[in-house]
Amino acid sequence: MSWRGGRTALALIVIVSACGAHAEEVGSVAPSRPRLMANRWQENWSALADPGLRTEPGDELKFIPLSPSDPNFYLSFGATLRERFELANAPSFGVGKTNRNDSYLLQRIQLHADLHLSEDWRIFAQIEDARAFDKKNLGKADQNPPDLRLAFLEYGHAFPDGVLKARIGRQEFAFDLQRFVSNRDGPNVRQAFDAAWLDFEAEPWRILGFVSRPVQYYREQAFDDRSTRDVQFHTLRMERHVFGQNELSAYYSFFGNRNASYLDASGNERRHIFDIRFAGEKDGFDWDVEGMAQSGNVGAKSIRAWAVGARVGYRFSMLPLRPRIGIQADAASGDRRRGDGRIETFDPLFPNGYYFTLAGFTGYANLIHLKPSLTLAASDKVTVLAGVGLQWRETTADAIYVFPNIAVGGTAGSPGRWTGAYEQLRVDWSVTANLSAALECVHFAAGDTIRRAGGHDANYLGAEVKFLW
DSSP states (O other): OOHHHHHHHHHHHHHHHHHHHTHHHHHTOOTTSOOOOSSGGGOOOGGGGSGGGOOSTTHHHHOEESOSSOTTSEEEEEEEEEEEEEEESSGGGGOGGGOSOEEEEEEEEEEEEEEEOSSSEEEEEEEEEEEEETOSSOOTTTOEEEEEEEEEEEEEEEETTEEEEEEEEEEOOOOTTOSSBOOOOSSSSOOOEEEEEEEEEETTEEEEEEEEEEOBOOOSSTTOOBOOTTEEEEEEEEEEEETTTEEEEEEEEEEEEEEEEETTEEEEEEEEEEEEEEEEEETTEEEEEEEEEEEEEETTEEEEEEEEEEEEEEEOTTSTTOOEEEEEEEEEOOOOSTTSSEEOOOOOOBOOTTSSOTTOOOOSSSEEEEEEEEEEESSSSEEEEEEEEEEEOSOTTSOOEETTTEEOTTOTTOSOSEEEEEEEEEEEEEOSSSEEEEEEEEEEEEOHHHHHTTOOOEEEEEEEEEEEO
16 A cells, blocks of 8 residues: 555544544434435535534534525535445456456545525535545546536425426436446446436425436546536436335436447447336335336447346344345346347446445346345444345356446357356444444355456455545
8 A cells, every 4th residue: 555545544543533532422413413414415404503403523614604594595514535445356357457466445535515595596516536546457437536526506495286406517316226327336436417407296206307418537637527418318207106105116218328339339329218116115025126128229230128126125123133134136138149230238327336246246237146135233333234146147148247337358158157156245334423334345256157268256355434524
């Protein structure tokens, strides 16, 4: 680790120690105090207009009143620091140029300002600096010098018939379990969109739509990220509560990329996306089932792709540790025949690195995946998850893919559907309202297809600390 990574680690230890010193105080905060959230733009600190709720260090910056007569006219500042040490002994299973051990520190620093102009209007801006210290195999989402991550104007008003919300500017989207549309919190650089968003909610319905250009990230210099006409993503989505608070949703999206490149096609991509999902819980059971179909074309070749995903579980709430037994099943199409004028490889769009594991050994394309798991609540603040994943290819004509949608060289056309199996252990600890920690270990036992391509078994270790203010 470089001296910069060591200096960062030392600073982090000081922060962790300071937070631990007042952990009991944070835990006793009144329930009505605003809650720190992973998506910082979702927070609302207007409750601190009540001096009795200003009980934490720095509250004078969380709520700066700008009008003595209007508590909704205020300015709020905040920060997020995430440090994650990762060790990967075989990225992409050691196939190709990535066949070497890699251990490094990922650092993400975010600073934001939230200006509430009235009860209905606000301006939010966030700067992000993402660094990968000592990482040999840099990916597109690993590092980004200081840049404008979010900057939008928002309007929200409660009418008699429902709530209307609108945003314009650089913002982020995340749907459901974030299988296909996410803010990409798993990797080091989150995903943003330059977009116009409109949302109307009238129980039990919610209707939303947006037009956007995904932000493209460049790490050559500061403040060089931008979106272009070359890549577009637009969506119209409907949600409805059914059978109580269970959620049924469907959406149509259009994804365009003028410079698309796949194993069997390249050129102007116009992808039409149709998604339906049903999720809920009842009597200890929980479920989330989603299906997506994709059509359109890449150049002169037509797109015919699909994917399905399901997570189902049951929690024994009356037993010690409140165990939850779960099963996850996923499948996504692959390209069955090269040169036939069709592209059948599923495109996972904007997936989140958390859905399978943080190790990145699994991409949502040409996939059949089955994963039983057990989750235990060791305490109110500590959860432990253990799972075993089994993976096959949907078709042997297409490649094995790793996150987010990268083909492993030499696997397309190789016989044998079996990809391999992995074991995952993850521990999450909510230390205080401001501080959380996580540890994840993954071992992937590679199948014969990967070994014939020159790959081998792979291991991953990730240790993370996140501080919110």
